[in-house]
Amino acid sequence: MKQLKSSHSDLIIVGNGITSQFFALRLSKILGGRIRIIIIDKERKDADLNEYVRALSLSLSTINLCKSLGIWKLIEPHTHPISRIFISHSASNGEKRGFLSLDNRVNDEVASYIIDEKVLRKIVSEETAKLSNIDLIYANISDIKLETDQVNVKVHNKILTSKLLVAADGRKSTVKKQLNIKSVSWDYNQLALSCLIEHSKSNKNIAVENFLQTGPIALLPMGNGTSSVIWSVNRDNIDQIKKISNDDLKLNIEKQFKNYIGEIIKLDNSGFFELNFSVVQKLYFKRCAIIGDAAHSIHPLAGQGTNLGLRDIICLSDSIIEAFKYGLDVGSINNLQEYQRKRMPDILTSALAYDGINRLYSNNISSLNPLKDFIINLADSIPILKKTLVRGGSGISIKY
Amino acid sequence: MVPEMNKTVDQLEIKKFSNISYDWWNPEGKFATLHKINPIRVKFMLDLIFKNNQIDIHAVRPLANFRVLDIGCGGGLSSEPFAKLGAHVCSVDADSQAIEVAKNHAKNENLKIDYKNCSVEDLSLKKDGKFDVLLILELLEHIDDTNHFLSIALKYLKKNGVVFVSTINKNIKSMVLAKFAAEYILNLVPKGTHDWNKFITPSNLSQMMERHGFDEILRSGIIFDPISLKWKQSTDVSVNYITSFSQI
Numbered sequence: 177m178k179q180l181k182s183s184h185s186d187l188i189i190v191g192n193g194i195t196s197q198f199f200a201l202r203l204s205k206i207l208g209g210r211i212r213i214i215i216i217d218k219e220r221k222d223a224d225l226n227e228y229v230r231a232l233s234l235s236l237s238t239i240n241l242c243k244s245l246g247i248w249k250l251i252e253p254h255t256h257p258i259s260r261i262f263i264s265h266s267a268s269n270g271e272k273r274g275f276l277s278l279d280n281r282v283n284d285e286v287a288s289y290i291i292d293e294k295v296l297r298k299i300v301s302e303e304t305a306k307l308s309n310i311d312l313i314y315a316n317i318s319d320i321k322l323e324t325d326q327v328n329v330k331v332h333n334k335i336l337t338s339k340l341l342v343a344a345d346g347r348k349s350t351v352k353k354q355l356n357i358k359s360v361s362w363d364y365n366q367l368a369l370s371c372l373i374e375h376s377k378s379n380k381n382i383a384v385e386n387f388l389q390t391g392p393i394a395l396l397p398m399g400n401g402t403s404s405v406i407w408s409v410n411r412d413n414i415d416q417i418k419k420i421s422n423d424d425l426k427l428n429i430e431k432q433f434k435n436y437i438g439e440i441i442k443l444d445n446s447g448f449f450e451l452n453f454s455v456v457q458k459l460y461f462k463r464c465a466i467i468g469d470a471a472h473s474i475h476p477l478a479g480q481g482t483n484l485g486l487r488d489i490i491c492l493s494d495s496i497i498e499a500f501k502y503g504l505d506v507g508s509i510n511n512l513q514e515y516q517r518k519r520m521p522d523i524l525t526s527a528l529a530y531d532g533i534n535r536l537y538s539n540n541i542s543s544l545n546p547l548k549d550f551i552i553n554l555a556d557s558i559p560i561l562k563k564t565l566v567r568g569g570s571g572i573s574i575k576y
Numbered sequence: 577m578v579p580e581m582n583k584t585v586d587q588l589e590i591k592k593f594s595n596i597s598y599d600w601w602n603p604e605g606k607f608a609t610l611h612k613i614n615p616i617r618v619k620f621m622l623d624l625i626f627k628n629n630q631i632d633i634h635a636v637r638p639l640a641n642f643r644v645l646d647i648g649c650g651g652g653l654s655s656e657p658f659a660k661l662g663a664h665v666c667s668v669d670a671d672s673q674a675i676e677v678a679k680n681h682a683k684n685e686n687l688k689i690d691y692k693n694c695s696v697e698d699l700s701l702k703k704d705g706k707f708d709v710l711l712i713l714e715l716l717e718h719i720d721d722t723n724h725f726l727s728i729a730l731k732y733l734k735k736n737g738v739v740f741v742s743t744i745n746k747n748i749k750s751m752v753l754a755k756f757a758a759e760y761i762l763n764l765v766p767k768g769t770h771d772w773n774k775f776i777t778p779s780n781l782s783q784m785m786e787r788h789g790f791d792e793i794l795r796s797g798i799i800f801d802p803i804s805l806k807w808k809q810s811t812d813v814s815v816n817y818i819t820s821f822s823q824i
Contacts, residue, residue, distance in 0.1 A: 208634070210636055501633055502615070502618050502619050503661045509604070509611075510603070513806075514806070
């Protein structure tokens, strides 16, 4: 283990993903060397650029965060704007029904961009590595003790003390497990397949989402002739999709998106991830705050997971920055209650909205077809509602 | 050392507090309400200090040149924030248990605070000098002769210094809320904490301070907002309030 300057810090973050790095970056940007942060992760997660592509949607709230940190100029060249979003659903015979077309702009600004997650991770971790007030340790943590005045954790048989512990260790959070923090959760009974395709027609920066009865399939633009496909399938079809050959996969995707992409020239990078719904009952426990996927894992159909987590860190870092300004305790119960009070509405709204949409469309109940049509067509016919949808997804109306 | 009997300290009040002193730093203990109010008081005071002294709040020790005297500091809830921002803090309390708790806590926090188990008349101008900031927080409501106390305390303030006073208003509402509801119904503070006769209205306080040659700068109420369920600053000074004075 690297020699630590001191076993005491203002903040211990467990988990070294994008969310916790943004968190450390924002705190350091504003507080400079005044704040000492220790980040602990059980293993190195260097961005391996050969890893498969996982498309991440950056909403306006995230873009504004990147701009305020001065890193948008590093990120922007790797992003692909979404200018329009087309949403439809398919009946059992495969016929596409309902049609919602969204102009993906808020006040004339593009409201979301797609980026490959590992590229973003690389940029952000290079930025955090430059900061001397942040120590990164690779270790398992044990013996978490949340006391009235401080947090103690054991790392490599050494006790580290801090004022606040932040669980940012993802949906399978070990901190949550060790502290016995309960979540409300259920399995979606869905599995998502993600792959990258090169195609003959330009996608014109259009994102397409079609709700099949077996789950939603989305096409996200990643450059002129390149797109990312995310296809969620219900449990009954999981075995089938796990064994699907590249050729069959190509045919299926072409069938869905032929109008937009023409023919698929190349398909690779396919990978699977499990989908589940989980939201913690409380965003804090004593001196521990829970952020990002550890606090909420939601359906990826609108690509909001990371954006939601980054809105957590803006809120929590604001309260820490204020505590520093006034010489107050960064891990006080007052601060954490405030974090919970400000963040829970946004988290629940996002989690439940996407869950509801997924439930409504991912089934073969034909009697629901008129309702499915009605909602999409209704949304398409009301311009102000369309604006609200785009604005809602952009996350910029959220008050911290 | 047992502090001498003197006029500013009410021994009965000291006993009331020393019985529960072990709990000073427990945010959910006997002093839970104070833990909720403290950030509001601290923000009020520091905002005024930051503004009037053009402090660089991004500096590592923004209050490096400030000398602060915290009278009736208890466990040091408001001494510590000033010390964290780099001020030289001297804190006194007549309750020896509270001072012990305060000392230990500051040590754990790596803060240097000059804690003294004494009353304000035991300080010496020669040894302790004068201060830029005087804190008299939730103290007047426990003191018998406010006027006498102020005449001694104010001697320790530099000419251009500022005094902060927070206390409880004197009216029917404050009697019902701060005394009976808080002590006997809601259990927000231990029973017998307050004596309503010692509560003081903002205008009485202001007049009293004026006789000592001080002008009121800024006053704010501290109220519990039942909608957001949190304490906050308010123009409503009918129960808890904090105010500030400087020499005319």
